[in-house]
Amino acid sequence: MGGNDVQTYQKDSEVADALASLTIKAAEKAISERGSFTVALAGGSLVKLLGGLKGKTDVDWKNWHVFWVDERCVPHDDAESNYGGAMKALLGEVPIPSSQLYAIDETLCQSNEGAAKPCAEEYDARLKALPSDVLPRNSDGLPVFDLLLLGFGPDGHICSLFPEHPLLKIASPWILPIADSPKPPPERITFSLPVVNAAKTKCFTAVGEGKAEMAAKIIKSDGDDYFIPASLVKGDIVWLLDAPGASRL
Numbered sequence: 564m565g566g567n568d569v570q571t572y573q574k575d576s577e578v579a580d581a582l583a584s585l586t587i588k589a590a591e592k593a594i595s596e597r598g599s600f601t602v603a604l605a606g607g608s609l610v611k612l613l614g615g616l617k618g619k620t621d622v623d624w625k626n627w628h629v630f631w632v633d634e635r636c637v638p639h640d641d642a643e644s645n646y647g648g649a650m651k652a653l654l655g656e657v658p659i660p661s662s663q664l665y666a667i668d669e670t671l672c673q674s675n676e677g678a679a680k681p682c683a684e685e686y687d688a689r690l691k692a693l694p695s696d697v698l699p700r701n702s703d704g705l706p707v708f709d710l711l712l713l714g715f716g717p718d719g720h721i722c723s724l725f726p727e728h729p730l731l732k733i734a735s736p737w738i739l740p741i742a743d744s745p746k747p748p749p750e751r752i753t754f755s756l757p758v759v760n761a762a763k764t765k766c767f768t769a770v771g772e773g774k775a776e777m778a779a780k781i782i783k784s785d786g787d788d789y790f791i792p793a794s795l796v797k798g799d800i801v802w803l804l805d806a807p808g809a810s811r812l
C-alpha cells in the first residue's frame with residue numbers, strides 16, 4: 564500500500580468534516596484491533612480544522628491517546644504552544660483522559676533558550692515507556708502511530724523539520740531537538756522523519772490560497788527533495804484540500 568489519496572472540497576468547513584470522519588474511522592479501526600488509538604497532531608493552521616471533531620457523539624474518547632508531531636518549547640498557556648492551541652480548539656471539550664494527552668513537560672520550557680534538548684529527551688523517554696498495545700513498534704523498532712494530522716509551511720516544512728536542515732537525515736532518537744528553527748520560536752522538538760514515515764496514515768490538509776502553490780509542488784513531487792521536507796513523507800497519505808488550496812493542482 565502507499566500513495567496519495569487526494570480529496571478536494573469546496574469549503575474549509577467541509578475539509579474539517581472530512582478530517583473528523585477520517586479520524587473517527589481510524590480510531591474505530593485501531594480500538595477494535597488493539598483497544599487504543601494513537602493520533603499525533605501538528606500545530607499551526609491545522610488546529611482550527613480539529614474543531615470538526617467537536618460535538619461528535621458515539622466516539623470512544625477514553626481510548627484515544629494524543630501526541631504532538633512537533634512542539635514549540637514554551638509553556639502551555641503561551642500563544643505559540645501547539646498543545647495550548649489544540650486544547651482550545653478541541654481537546655478541552657472532549658473526555659479524553661488528561662493522562663492520555665502527551666504534552667511536552669512545560670516545566671522544562673520556562674525559557675525557550677536551552678529548552679529543546681531536555682524537552683526532546685523527556686518526550687522521547689516518555690513515548691518509549693509506553694506499552695506496545697498503546698504504541699506498537701515496527702520491525703525497525705520505530706513507533707507506529709495510527710494517524711498523523713500534519714500541516715506544512717509555505718517552505719514545505721513538516722513538523723519542525725525544515726528545508727535542507729541536517730535533522731532531516733537523523734534517524735535516532737524518535738524525538739529530536741531543534742535549537743535553530745528558522746520559524747520562531749527557535750527551540751522546538753519534533754518527530755524524526757523515520758517516525759513520521761512509520762505511521763500508518765498521514766493526513767495533510769491544505770486550506771486557503773496561501774497553501775495552493777506548495778500543496779501542488781508536494782503532491783506532484785517525485786519525492787526525496789530535501790528542499791521540500793513534505794515530499795519526503797512516504798506511505799499512505801491522504802490529502803484534504805478546499806477549493807483555494809487545490810487551485811494549483
Ligand SMILES: O=C1O[C@H](COP(=O)(O)O)[C@@H](O)[C@H](O)[C@H]1O
Nearest residue numbers: 605606607608609714715716722
Ligand atoms: O510551526 C509550525 O508550522 C507548521 C505549518 O504551520 P501553518 O500554520 O503554516 O499551517 C505546522 O505544521 C507545525 O506543526 C508548526 O509547529
